[in-house]
Structure formats: C-alpha cells, structure tokens
Amino acid sequence: MAKDKAPRRPRAEPPKGFRDHFGAEVTGRRAMLDTIAGVYHRHGFDPLETSAVETVEALGKFLPDVDRPNEGVFAWQEDAEADRPGDWLALRYDLTAPLARVAAQYRNDLPSPYRRYAMGPVWRNEKPGPGRFREFYQCDADTVGAGSVAADAEICAMLADTLEAVGIARGDYIVRVNNRKVLNGVMEVAGVLDPADPERFSAERGIVLRAIDKLDRLGPDGVRALLGEGRKDESGDFTRGAGLGAEQAEVVMGFMDARRETGAATLARLHALAGASAIGLEGVQELETIAELLAAQGYGADRIVIDPSVVRGLGYYTGPVFEAELTFEILDDKGRRRQFGSVAGGGRYDDLVRRFTGQSVPATGVSIGVDRLLAALRERGRAGAASAGPVVVTVMDRERMADYLAMAGELRRAGIRAEVYLGNPKNFGNQLKYADKRGSPVAVIQGADEAARGTVVLKDLILGARIAEGASLEEWKARPAQQAVPRTDLVAAVRAMLEQG
C-alpha cells in the first residue's frame, strides 16, 4: 500500500480530548445558536466576540508559575523582547473572564448597563475522558453595570424563554434560583462566617460549598460527613471535611432542605434560618424581589422556582445564583433511568471587573452548555432533521462534463441542492454508491441514448432508501423507481420528486 520510505508518518488524529464535527452536527449547532442569539437580541443584548487567546494575567485565577503555569488552561510563553520576558498567553477557559477584561478596557465607551451575549468555544486543560472534552462551546448572556436584582430576574426569564425557543417544552425544564447571600447568612448563623473578618474560615466555607454542590451525588449523609470530619469514598480515599460540629452542620443541612411546596413558604423558611444575619436577610429579600418580578411577568413555579439546594461551585458568585435543569428522564450509560440534569447556570459576580480597575462593577449572567443542550434536543427528537443530501448528476460520458455541470447549475438556480459526480466516472455503480452515501434524494442520468433523445433519467433514491428501511414495494407501486423526462423538464421533474418526499 504505502510506497514511501519517508520519515515516520504523522498520526491522523486530533489531540486527545479534541474532536471533529461533521455535517448536520455543525448545522444543528449553528441553527440552535442562531435561535438563542435571536432571543438574546430581542432582549436588548448585543453580540461580543473576543479573541480565543488572552494573557494569563487577564484571565486571572490561573497565575503564571514558572514550573506549571498552565494548570487547567492551555498556556504558553511569548518570545521575549529586548527589554522584558514574553507574556504568558492562554486559551480562554470561559467567556466570563474575557467579558470582565472587555468591561474594564472599554468602560468609558460601552453603554452602562452593558448587556452582551457571546458564543464560541472555550478550552480546558483537563484530563479527557468519555464525554469529557477539552474544547467545547459556551453561549453566555451577561449584564454588566446593573446592581438591581431585576437584572438577575431578567436573565432567569430569558433563560426560560431561550430553552423553549430551541425546543425544550415547558414542563421539561426548570430554572432554580438561590442566593449566595442567604447561604452566607446561614454560614454566619452556623459560625463559619464572621462579618467582621470575612477572610476567617474561608477554607472551611470552601469545603462547605463543595459539599453542598455534591448533594445530588453523595446524598445527605455524604454531605453531612464532609461538613464534619470528612468522608471516605468507595475507593478508600479520604476527603477532609470542614470540621463543623453537629449543631453547625445541621444549620447547613437545614438550609439545603429548606425548599417548601411554594416559593412563599420556602422564602419564609429561609427567613427563619438566615434572617438573624444581616447579609442573610438581604439575600432573602432579594429572592423575594426576584420572585415578585418573575410572577408579575407570568413566570410561575412550572418554570422558575426558588431552590436553596442550588449553590453553583464557582467561588466568584456574590448574590443570586441560578441553574436550568432538564427534568425529563433518559437512560444513562448503564441503562439506568436518570434526569437529564443541568444545561445552564450562572449568577451574580460583582467583583470580576474590580481586578482590573479597583472599582467594583455589579454583573450577572448565565452560561448555556451548548453541547449538552444539543444532546438534550437530540434526545427529544427535536434537533432538526439531518440536512438533505444533494441531487447528484452522474457522469455517463466524461466528454460531456459541461452538459452535466449545466444541469447541476440549473437545479441550483432553482434553489435545489445539486452537484456533479467528480470522482472517476468509469464505474457507474460507484457513482450510485456515492449518491447513497451522500443521502441524495435523486440521481440524474444522461447517457448517449438519452442525450440523443433529449431526455434525462431521474432515479428515485428516496424510494430506494425507504424500501431498504422496510416499506413494502406495494406502497410504492404508483411511484416509478426511475423515469425518463424531457431534458427541458429537468428542474420541474426533480422538484416534483423532492416534494413527494
């Protein structure tokens, strides 16, 4: 086979954790992003597209460290210049960090509040695994410069609208809303937050947050163990806990369990739990305002609910946090029924821009996991049909290529997707196999005989595919497998076949 004795050939594969997207996958995602952009646009959000590459210092969080600067991100160092070492650059790991940079850089030019949306790939330098990729799409909407929780309510309502616009039925999703301030109030009541010394207990609070975030996976007992001394998992690995006493832990557990039948009852319960703390009270009041604004717009508990179990892992949230979950069941890898789960999340982060300017700028936003949402739509059979293959004009006589090109051109001018077979035409069977592989609905054939008679033969490949799929030949009796039509009727006859479907 191989004739070269050249140096070792490169492997024909992408790096581990990266992948390629073909055909309908690409157009399906594009269609979904266009729909989402339409909803965001109607809400007054403007598109922003930042570069894929940022300086590591602007990205923050991952600070350069001579040995291992690229923990979690893909990073590299620029060439040194005469007077200074090269900057460390990195691929963006989300769309929020670049927004914070833009909001700081253009703070004098952008409208305030600044509503923007962004969609595109982000990159994570993590160990790839099944279903875990190192490049994936995000689709974010954020409002920068609005301190009012009306901005959070707007994001939640828009998130619900977006899910319905892309094809998730009402009832198949729920947007759950919580507030970090309430959680902080609970922490204060539990004695792991000291308003006079906010840095104190920060390690413990980190563990508490992560523990709460794992409620789904570990159950109440697992979380309680992590709130206390720690937890040994099935593999025997020990995770150190937050070291809370039993009474302290119960305050936190009570918070996660605070959801009641109605939003009002949940809010009353949260008030009872955290109202003794100033920050906790503020949080409860914010949730009340959000609930009122949403109710006034008709977003009821069938779409958006207050749910204290939502905490969102990221450290930077400072107020309301929210999450959209799809509630229908799917079968997991092991054939067990489970809920589809989270497809979007976000919240208020009032301190990201301050890193650059020293001035706090209120901001809130949401990020939709595009790939997960697409998977969900596929699961619901609403991902949009695979795009139809082209009409294939076959080549019976390679000297008459110009005639075949003319046929394809006529079809295209009539809006019909069409192409001429451009492989080696010698084996006609290969041409029909090719048309099959393309999902072509119709093959156009014109040999010397047909040309002499001024006709073309149209072969119905949809029919062929249906028969292969099991439709009985009887059903298709009235439908000819192929027909000769006058050359001048080519476009009309093909269109009729396509409409017959």
Next chain:
Amino acid sequence: MAKDKAPRRPRAEPPKGFRDHFGAEVTGRRAMLDTIAGVYHRHGFDPLETSAVETVEALGKFLPDVDRPNEGVFAWQEDAEADRPGDWLALRYDLTAPLARVAAQYRNDLPSPYRRYAMGPVWRNEKPGPGRFREFYQCDADTVGAGSVAADAEICAMLADTLEAVGIARGDYIVRVNNRKVLNGVMEVAGVLDPADPERFSAERGIVLRAIDKLDRLGPDGVRALLGEGRKDESGDFTRGAGLGAEQAEVVMGFMDARRETGAATLARLHALAGASAIGLEGVQELETIAELLAAQGYGADRIVIDPSVVRGLGYYTGPVFEAELTFEILDDKGRRRQFGSVAGGGRYDDLVRRFTGQSVPATGVSIGVDRLLAALRERGRAGAASAGPVVVTVMDRERMADYLAMAGELRRAGIRAEVYLGNPKNFGNQLKYADKRGSPVAVIQGADEAARGTVVLKDLILGARIAEGASLEEWKARPAQQAVPRTDLVAAVRAMLEQG
C-alpha cells in the same frame, strides 16, 4: 479612585495582535458567513468543524524543535506521561491542514469525492502590525478525492457565485486562474527544473516563485533582479536572487507577461512558451478544459480569466491555482487610489493527505479571507445596516419595575427588540443618554401621572438623531417628538413609530 492596595492589577487588554469584535461587526460577519454557507451547501458541500488545536506533527510544516517549536504557530507541549514525553500541540494556522488530517483519519467513512466547507478563526504567531492580526477568520471550500479539473472549475465558478451572493457586483471582481504545471513547464524550459531529478534546483524555484508573487509590488525590474543575482531594497537590505542567466530569466518574465486579450490567445501563448515540456503541455491542456467548462456554464471573461501572473505563494500547490480580486479602487492609508486586491485564493494540492497515509489523494479548494471581504463590503456600503437598537423602557418609579418589565415583555412577544433600563434610575437624563448610546429608536416613559391616566409616553429618538444629523425641523413638523398613548396601545403605537423609520 482606586481603593485597593492589592498586588499589581492586570492590564485590561488582549494580547498584542488580538482584538475584540462588537455588535454589528459580529452580526455582519455571521450574516456573510451564513450567506456563503448557503452557496456552498447548494453546491453539495457539507460543513466540517475541526478543533482549534492540533498536534504539531499533524499540522506539519512546522516541525517540533526543542528550542523553537512554534515558528509561525502558537504551540506548547503537553504534560509528559509515564512512558513518553508530552505531545506538542498548536493552534491551527489554516483550515487546509486540519482537512488533510480529517481526510486521512476518516478515509474509509467519508464519501469520495468529499466536498466540505469550513469557517472559523485561524491563528498565526507573527509579528502583529497595523491591520495585521494574529487571529483571523477563514472560510474554505475544498473537494478531496477528485482528480478531474472539473473540480477546480467548480470551485472557481462557486467562488464567483459566492462573491455575488454576499454583495460584490459583477464587474467589481475577477477570478484569475493559472496552473502550476504550466509554470513548471516554463521552469523546465528555463532550465531550473529537471524532470529526471525533481529535487534539483528546488531552492532556485522557491526564489522564482516568491519573485513572481511579488510582481505587483516590485514591478518587472524588481522581479528580474530577483530572478538574477538579487535585489537591494530601499532600506539597503539585499535579497539573494535565483541566479538565473538573462536568457533564462526572460523565459520566466515572458510567462508572467503571457496574458493576452482573450483566453484563447493567452492559452496559445502559454502553449508556445511551455508546450515543449510534457508537464507544461499538460498544464496548458488543463487550463483549456477549465476554460471550456466555465464558458459552457456562462462564466465569461467578465468573471473568470486565465492569467499567468497568478502563482500563489504556498509551496504545496500542484496544478490549477486561482485568486479572486476585487477590482474597484479604494483610497489607501496615504490617500492614494489603489485596487482593493485579493480576497480569496486557492488551488490544487494533491499531496497533503499523503503525509499521513502514503497514498496521494487529489484535492482542490479555495479560502476566502473573511475579514478582507467584510472590509470590501463596508467599502461598498453593502455590509448590512448596523442592527437597530432596542426600544428602551425607562424606569420612573423603581417600585413599579414589574410594570416596566411587562411592557418590554409585550413588545418582545410582538417581535420588537426591547429592554428595561437596569442601571440606577435616579437620574432620568442618564436613562435617555443610555438610550441614545444604544441607538434606541423609541424610549417608553411612564411616571405616576401617566400610570394614573392609563397612558405611556413614547419619545421618538429616531427623530432626535435625524435632527442631530442635520435634517431640518421643518421636515419633521408633522411628527411629534413625543406622544402619550393609551397603555393598551403600547405595542401598536411603537410598531407604527418603527415603521415610520
């Protein structure tokens, strides 16, 4: 201003050579890409989206070298694993190298020929400068597995169709076609290509190619110098030449000058110049076939011409090469009139897949420089209007936020872009300034008085902008600057104002 005494703040700017795109820039590019995708799709091309990151070995050309592996590309090394050093990864520098990798990787699954299009950013690690960026969009269409020059003709015709589809008028562009084989024939005749020993003189041929490619910039004398001993430029830098004798150089110069009034005359001239070489003759015949196929489809010399001065710099082309140039004049940075120039180019490259598989796979394709084409459309005033700003519902009474949100919701449900002002509502002037900055057509105002009367006030901001632009107030006499309408007529009244435009 700044209150922190924290560590040095990060600079709020993207890395050098990178930039951000806002609002209408993003939607304008998206609309253009969608139009191009539509043309490609109608021609039977399928979308492909590869990852931004490839292994350096798969990208090729830039081979890993411990000291400086990232010449021209952004590259970094993966973490080592137990048994082997980490791979070198890099951002793709074009969309062709990843296609070659995909064509090799999926060669048993893809239809053959495989027509695909791809659009997205590519990255070059080059010194940034004015108008020179290190991240930019490309938009490619390629046919892999078709050896026939009908595939090249199709790409050229599709390129012409694409330019017209995005808004470049016929007459404002020209697609120029040449063939590397003709050039190789000329090289053979000039004595810098030995068919029996293709590697011989390859350095000289490289210099000849680059010299020809610079004809526009250096003029015939400059090129002649580079074909001979070399050339000293204005700064005094000396570029070594190919070392051709005067007679040899004249053969090459004659080739560049071979274009005649008609395609047929040009082809006859090329035949005279290179027909003595077998490869040259083959090249001329291929150009003849391309010209015939294009003429048969009605693509005349007003759209596509044979032009021997097109060589395309890249080494990997093996047959037909083509370039689309916009022929209208613009003013350059120094106010001089010049032609807009090249916006797309491509050609046949039959050896890229062989790197992976050892088997030669014929391929041809074109790459459109998206940013240049967008700039051209802007130049022609055909870039599509900036998207209209949203209707802004102002906040007169922050206790009545739910009412304002309801107004925006109603407008949106009627398909009208609308938002509530979410900044601090205290200073009403700021709200109107904000609406102005957003390019808002209408501001909606409802204070306590209006609410009591069941009305809203609609302020015509289009009118305000037109007056500011110099339209006389007289012209707008019939048009009220603001009007009170019943709350129930909100949507109808806003729509009427928008339609008035």
